[in-house]
Amino acid sequence: MAVAPRLAPPLDLERLRADFPILQQRVHGKPLVYLDNGASAQRPRAVLDAERRYGEQFHANVHRGVHWLSQQATDLFEGARERVRRFLNARSTKEIVFTRGTTESINLVAQSWGGVNLRPGDEIVISWLEHHANIVPWQLACERTGARLRVVPIDRRGELDLDAYRASLGERTRLVAMSHVSNALGTVMPVREIVAAARARGVPVLLDGAQAVPHLRVDVQALDCDFYAFSGHKLYGPTGIGVLYGREALLEAMPPWQGGGDMIRTVSFEGSTWNDLPYKFEAGTPNMTGAIGLAAAMDYVDGIGLERIGAWEHELLEYATAKLQAVPGLTIVGQARDKASLVSFVMDGVHPHDLGTILDQDGIAIRTGHHCAMPVMTFFDVPATARASFAFYNTRAEIDRLVAALHGAREMFG
Amino acid sequence: MDLKDLYRDVILDHNKRPRNFGTLPPPAHEARGHNPLCGDQLTVYVELDGDVIRDLRFEGKGCAISVASASLMSEAVKGRSRADANALYEQVHDLLTRQDAPSPPSLGKLAALQGVREFPARVKCASLCWHTLNAALEGGVAPVSTE
Numbered sequence A: 001m002a003v004a005p006r007l008a009p010p011l012d013l014e015r016l017r018a019d020f021p022i023l024q025q026r027v028h029g030k031p032l033v034y035l036d037n038g039a040s041a042q043r044p045r046a047v048l049d050a051e052r053r054y055g056e057q058f059h060a061n062v063h064r065g066v067h068w069l070s071q072q073a074t075d076l077f078e079g080a081r082e083r084v085r086r087f088l089n090a091r092s093t094k095e096i097v098f099t100r101g102t103t104e105s106i107n108l109v110a111q112s113w114g115g116v117n118l119r120p121g122d123e124i125v126i127s128w129l130e131h132h133a134n135i136v137p138w139q140l141a142c143e144r145t146g147a148r149l150r151v152v153p154i155d156r157r158g159e160l161d162l163d164a165y166r167a168s169l170g171e172r173t174r175l176v177a178m179s180h181v182s183n184a185l186g187t188v189m190p191v192r193e194i195v196a197a198a199r200a201r202g203v204p205v206l207l208d209g210a211q212a213v214p215h216l217r218v219d220v221q222a223l224d225c226d227f228y229a230f231s232g233h234k235l236y237g238p239t240g241i242g243v244l245y246g247r248e249a250l251l252e253a254m255p256p257w258q259g260g261g262d263m264i265r266t267v268s269f270e271g272s273t274w275n276d277l278p279y280k281f282e283a284g285t286p287n288m289t290g291a292i293g294l295a296a297a298m299d300y301v302d303g304i305g306l307e308r309i310g311a312w313e314h315e316l317l318e319y320a321t322a323k324l325q326a327v328p329g330l331t332i333v334g335q336a337r338d339k340a341s342l343v344s345f346v347m348d349g350v351h352p353h354d355l356g357t358i359l360d361q362d363g364i365a366i367r368t369g370h371h372c373a374m375p376v377m378t379f380f381d382v383p384a385t386a387r388a389s390f391a392f393y394n395t396r397a398e399i400d401r402l403v404a405a406l407h408g409a410r411e412m413f414g
Numbered sequence B: 001m002d003l004k005d006l007y008r009d010v011i012l013d014h015n016k017r018p019r020n021f022g023t024l025p026p027p028a029h030e031a032r033g034h035n036p037l038c039g040d041q042l043t044v045y046v047e048l049d050g051d052v053i054r055d056l057r058f059e060g061k062g063c064a065i066s067v068a069s070a071s072l073m074s075e076a077v078k079g080r081s082r083a084d085a086n087a088l089y090e091q092v093h094d095l096l097t098r099q100d101a102p103s104p105p106s107l108g109k110l111a112a113l114q115g116v117r118e119f120p121a122r123v124k125c126a127s128l129c130w131h132t133l134n135a136a137l138e139g140g141v142a143p144v145s146t147e
Helices: A013-018 A045-058 A070-086 A104-116 A136-145 A163-166 A193-198 A249-251 A287-306 A306-325 A352-361 A374-379 A396-413 B007-017 B066-079 B083-099 B105-120 B122-139
Strands: A095-098 A123-128 A148-152 A174-179 A205-208 A227-231 A240-247 A264-268 A271-275 A330-333 A343-349 A367-369 A386-390 B029-035 B040-049 B050-063
Touching: A045 A070, A045 A287, A045 B105, A070 A095, A070 A240, A070 A287, A095 A104, A104 A174, A104 A205, A104 A227, A104 A240, A123 A163, A123 B029, A136 A148, A148 A163, A163 A193, A174 A193, A193 A205, A227 A306, A240 A249, A287 A306, A306 A330, A306 A343, A306 A396, A343 A352, A343 A396, A352 A386, A352 A396, A352 B007, A352 B066, A352 B122, A396 B007, B007 B066, B007 B105, B029 B122, B040 B066, B040 B122, B050 B066, B050 B122, B066 B083, B066 B105, B066 B122, B083 B105, B083 B122, B105 B122
Parallel strands: A123 A148, A123 A174, A174 A205, A205 A227
Antiparallel strands: A095 A240, A227 A240, A264 A271, A330 A343, A343 A386, A367 A386, B029 B040, B040 B050
C-alpha cells in the first residue's frame, strides 16, 4: 500500500511568523488566526522598522530643501520609487506614480485620462466581478463625459466569459478596466487574453492588481498592460500608500488631476506649467513613510520569493478547499480553475455575519459581507459571504481551527 | 464575553422559526430597512387600527440577530398603541447600547437581546427592525439605512 508522502512546508513558517509581531498575540484568549489578508495583510518587523527608522533619522520634506535631511528623505523616497519600478519591471521610474492606494490610482486614471479621452457614446469595458473601486470611478467618469459602461458577464464558477469579453470590444471601446485577481471570489483573470484582445484593437487596458501583487509575480512589460494599480497594505506594507503604473506615453499625454506643490514647474497668475513625470501626478507632500515602508515590504517579499509564496499559498488553498467542502451545508462561492488563495463561502442556516462573530470569539479573523463587490453577491444571489483569505504565514493548523469553529457554528445553529 | 450570551436559545429559536414572517397587503403601511455593512434587508408591514398596531409582518434576509430581533419585535408590539411601541423601542435601545441599562419586566422576551451590547458591531443588526418599524409608522417612503 502506498503511503502518501508527507510534504514539508517549503517555507520555514515558524521563522517567518516570528517576523510578524501582531501574529504572536491572543484574541479573546485564543492565539490569533488571521485569515483576513485579502482586506489587509500584516506587516513584518522589517517594514515596521523601516517606517520607524525613517521617522527617527531621516524625515524632512522631499524635493525641496538643500539641507542634509531633505536630501536623505528625497533619496529614500526616490529609492522607494526605483524599488517599485524593479518590483513591477517597469521601464522607467517616470511610470511609477505614488498614490494613497488602488482606489486613488484608478480614480486618477478615470479623472485625468477619462477627462480627455471619453466622449458621449464611448464605452469602458469592465467585468461583473469588479471591486467597487473599479466600478464607481468609471460610473463617475461616465456621468461627466456621457460615456457608457459595458459589463462582461462571469459564469457560475466565477470565471470571466472570454467570448462575451471579445464580443464587447467594439468601435466605441476606449478602455478596458479589469481586476487581475477578484477580491470576492479569488478568480485569477485571464489577463493575457484580456490584454491581447484589447491591444489588437488599440484599446488601452487598466488592471486592478490589489489582490494580485501579494500572490504572483507581476511584470508590467510582460503583461503589456497600460495601467496597473495596487495598494501597499495588501502587500505587507503600510496603509495609505499605493501605486499607479502607467505607460509613459499615456501618462505624458494626460493632464494633472490634482493641483498644488511639487506637481508644477512654474506658477504665475497667468498660468502654470507642469512638472515632469511622475511628479505631475503627485501634488502636495507625498507619503514618504508609506513609500519607504512599501519598499521594505517588497524587499521582504522578494527575500522569500513570490514563487515560493505562491506555491505555499496554493497548498493552503487546496487544503482549505477540501476541508471546507467537507463541512455540511457549506457552499464555496467562486470555484474558478485558477484561483488565488482565498475562499468565499456561505453556510446553510448561518448568516455570514453570525459566522464572523462566532469565529472571532475563537480568535479567528475573517471577512464577512459583500466585499465591496455587490454585483458579485447579486450574481450568486447571496446577501453576503464569509471569506477566508490566506497569506504565506498561514498554516494548515490554522485552517483546521477555522474548520473546527465552523463545525461549532453549525452545531450552535442546529 | 460568551457566545451563548449573544446567541441565547430564544434568539436561535426566533432566527430559525421567525414569527410573523410574511407580508401584508395595502393599505398596510410598509417600509424597507437596509444595513449596508452586512447586507441585511428587511421590509416591515404594519396594519393600524386607529392608533393601535393591529397586525405586523416582516420579511427579508439577515443575520440571526436581525431576524430574531424583528421576530421578537413583531410579537411585542402587536396590539399595542404607537406610543407604547415607541416607549418599548426606547427601552430596547437602552438595552442594546448602555452597559448599565436595566432590563425591566415590560421588555418580556426582548430581554434576550441583552447580550448584543457586548458585541458593538452587532448593535445595528438588532436595531434595524425598530428603525424600519418607525419608518413604516411614520409612513415614510425612503428606505431606512443604518449607515
